[in-house]
Amino acid sequence: MAVSSPPLVKPRENDWRLFLKLIPYTRNNRGILVISMILLVPLAIAGAVQPLIIGQAISLLREEETWSFLNNVSLDQGINILAGLLLLTVIIRLIFSSIQGYLVQKIGQEITAAVREDLFTHVTALAASFFDRTPVGKLVTRIASDVEALGDVFASGAIGVISDFISIVAIVVTVYIVDWRLASMLVLMLIPVTALIIYFQRQYRKANYRAREELSQLNSMLQENIVGINIVQLFRRERYNAEMFRAINDRYRKEVDRTIFNDSAISATLEWISLVAIAGVLWLGGIFVLRENITFGTLSAFILYAQRLFNPIRQFADKFTMFQAGFTAIERISELMNEPIAIRDSQTALSINNQLDVKGINKKNNRGEIRFENVWFGYKPDEYVLKNLDFTIKPGEKVALVGPTGAGKSSIIRLLCRLYEPSQGRILIDGIDIKDITQAELRRYVGVILQESFLFAGDIKRNITLGENYSLAEVQQAAKLTNIDSFIEQLPQGYNTQLRERGTNLSGGQKQLLAFARVAIRNPHVLVLDEATASLDVKTEALIQEALEELLKDRTAIIIAHRLSTIRNVDKILVLKRGELIESGNHEELLEQEGLYASLYKLQMLES
Ligand SMILES: Nc1ncnc2c1ncn2[C@@H]1O[C@H](COP(=O)(O)OP(=O)(O)OP(=O)(O)O)[C@@H](O)[C@H]1O
Numbered sequence: 001m002a003v004s005s006p007p008l009v010k011p012r013e014n015d016w017r018l019f020l021k022l023i024p025y026t027r028n029n030r031g032i033l034v035i036s037m038i039l040l041v042p043l044a045i046a047g048a049v050q051p052l053i054i055g056q057a058i059s060l061l062r063e064e065e066t067w068s069f070l071n072n073v074s075l076d077q078g079i080n081i082l083a084g085l086l087l088l089t090v091i092i093r094l095i096f097s098s099i100q101g102y103l104v105q106k107i108g109q110e111i112t113a114a115v116r117e118d119l120f121t122h123v124t125a126l127a128a129s130f131f132d133r134t135p136v137g138k139l140v141t142r143i144a145s146d147v148e149a150l151g152d153v154f155a156s157g158a159i160g161v162i163s164d165f166i167s168i169v170a171i172v173v174t175v176y177i178v179d180w181r182l183a184s185m186l187v188l189m190l191i192p193v194t195a196l197i198i199y200f201q202r203q204y205r206k207a208n209y210r211a212r213e214e215l216s217q218l219n220s221m222l223q224e225n226i227v228g229i230n231i232v233q234l235f236r237r238e239r240y241n242a243e244m245f246r247a248i249n250d251r252y253r254k255e256v257d258r259t260i261f262n263d264s265a266i267s268a269t270l271e272w273i274s275l276v277a278i279a280g281v282l283w284l285g286g287i288f289v290l291r292e293n294i295t296f297g298t299l300s301a302f303i304l305y306a307q308r309l310f311n312p313i314r315q316f317a318d319k320f321t322m323f324q325a326g327f328t329a330i331e332r333i334s335e336l337m338n339e340p341i342a343i344r345d346s347q348t349a350l351s352i353n354n355q356l357d358v359k360g361i362n363k364k365n366n367r368g369e370i371r372f373e374n375v376w377f378g379y380k381p382d383e384y385v386l387k388n389l390d391f392t393i394k395p396g397e398k399v400a401l402v403g404p405t406g407a408g409k410s411s412i413i414r415l416l417c418r419l420y421e422p423s424q425g426r427i428l429i430d431g432i433d434i435k436d437i438t439q440a441e442l443r444r445y446v447g448v449i450l451q452e453s454f455l456f457a458g459d460i461k462r463n464i465t466l467g468e469n470y471s472l473a474e475v476q477q478a479a480k481l482t483n484i485d486s487f488i489e490q491l492p493q494g495y496n497t498q499l500r501e502r503g504t505n506l507s508g509g510q511k512q513l514l515a516f517a518r519v520a521i522r523n524p525h526v527l528v529l530d531e532a533t534a535s536l537d538v539k540t541e542a543l544i545q546e547a548l549e550e551l552l553k554d555r556t557a558i559i560i561a562h563r564l565s566t567i568r569n570v571d572k573i574l575v576l577k578r579g580e581l582i583e584s585g586n587h588e589e590l591l592e593q594e595g596l597y598a599s600l601y602k603l604q605m606l607e608s
Pocket residue numbers: 132379380385403404405406407408409410411412
């Protein structure tokens with residue numbers, strides 16, 4: 001359980017480059033995207049002319065110079081026309097902004113859904129070694145809340161920023177048309193504001209990245225404690241773990257505090273500067289009015305502009321903070337997306353389909369041969385757990401792997417199924433390097449039953465078919481073949497009995513029985529049992545052994561068992577010690593050799 005402070009990972013990729021990664025996701029929504037962009041133009045224009053109309057109304061009342069078409073109408077009529085125009089701009093903004101808001105949210109949701117889907121597909125394709133080093137909570141945070149943060153960017157930010165930008169441009173252009181001197185003063189004030197905002201944004205971004213990292217840790221710890229709740233409670237680790245949780249929680253809170261500080265600093269700067277801008281306009285504009293350079297109406301319009309100019313900037317800044325959070329999210333998501341899929345189907349594998357002849361049409365006599373050719377393997381480079389393994393298992397042969405804990409038995413199975421790849425050497429099935437076989441084909445050919453099988457939430461039938469297209473009759477037949485049909489039928493709803501997540505409403509042995517049916521239905525040519533019967537009681541084990549004899553007929557089998565009495569009848573026993581193959585032969589031969597196997601066997605006999 002890692003509780004140390006995560007290293008500060010500085011944002012590496014250029015923000016806009018990160019953003020460009022999302023462009024392919026807009027493919028299906030280009031039409032809507034274009035419409036929502038077009039709607040921004042009338043929205044910005046309607047917003048920019050409002051202060052002008054109000055300025056004109058004041059000028060009209062003060063009998064100053066106004067737009068020419070107002071000269072020919074009475075004061076009443078003029079005010080009515082201006083009020084009507086103002087109302088029109090309000091209605092345009094109201095209607096267009098709601099349509100635009102809806103469209104943008106819609107695109108945002110679609111993009112996030114697509115990103116989430118891609119991420120899920122990618123993560124599930126990653127090799128076992130990736131999952132060895134990545135905490136589950138971290139992955140869940142990335143797929144769930146980072147993608148959500150990205151969604152926020154689109155839902156309320158992305159197009160909004162463009163909209164704010166267009167509003168700022170529309171206002172700047174309008175003020176320059178009305179009076180360039182006052183306009184220049186306003187624009188000059190934007191420079192220090194922008195500099196300050198950029199500074200606070202940067203700080204925000206860093207703090208936000210750290211906050212997300214801390215959140216990942218928080219979720220990892222939470223997830224670990226929930227999954228391991230039995231151990232936590234049995235060993236009374238509640239207070240100790242709560243203390244660790246408090247430490248991570250505290251670090252998370254501090255980082256979030258920092259983001260809030262920077263966010264508030266931006267709002268405060270803008271609040272302050274917009275007041276200064278209004279004061280500036282009043283001061284300079286007041287001088288111009290006294291010199292009769294400009295009208296009262298123009299001055300009023302400028303005061304409104306000063307206020308309005310900083311409004312979109314404030315929103316711009318607000319959204320920018322959201323953007324920064326979004327960039328952090330994209331960065332973390334793309335880190336995950338860039339994680340290479342270490343074990344891929346090779347071109348050879350893809351080009352020659354059905355090499356292993358899963359259905360067994362061609363190579364009837366030579367099926368299920370396994371060969372390890374000088375195989376070396378380590379989970380970490382240069383720390384070999386399997387050393388120079390070289391053996392052949394003939395078609396139809398039943399072989400047991402025996403050896404002390406940590407000898408490397410399970411690692412052999414993981415290599416055979418290509419969950420990991422050998423550091424050196426080759427593994428061949430029926431004479432074909434497993435690298436040249438698609439993973440789908442290989443895993444169909446080799447059926448594995450582990451000591452503990454994982455069950456998914458859903459019914460029994462689905463836990464056997466795992467979503468593949470098997471009929472109920474086939475499921476029943478597989479259950480019958482493994483002698484577990486009567487167990488399933490006595491469950492309240494038979495094959496439709498709902499299982500809870502991880503199969504918590506079944507006993508360890510019952511879960512194991514389902515695992516047998518799950519493999520039997522797939523009819524693999526090579527069967528691997530990794531301590532598969534260890535959690536069964538003697539009676540059930542006998543039942544399964546009987547079924548196994550049936551199941552193992554004409555198939556190659558590799559059996560790992562600590563109880564040596566269960567493997568006495570196999571054709572060959574391979575004895576491993578610290579990753580090396582030290583003995584091989586059948587039970588009698590090995591007893592005669594009086595090596596490790598003989599001593600292990602005698603020890604177990606004495607115990608029993
Ligand atoms: N995912 C992993 N990452 C790093 N090291 C691992 C990993 N899995 C196993 N090991 C190490 O590899 C060695 C062989 O483990 P393996 O599980 O193959 O042994 P085993 O013979 O099946 O043991 P057991 O009988 O206890 O199941 C052990 O020293 C173990 O610590």
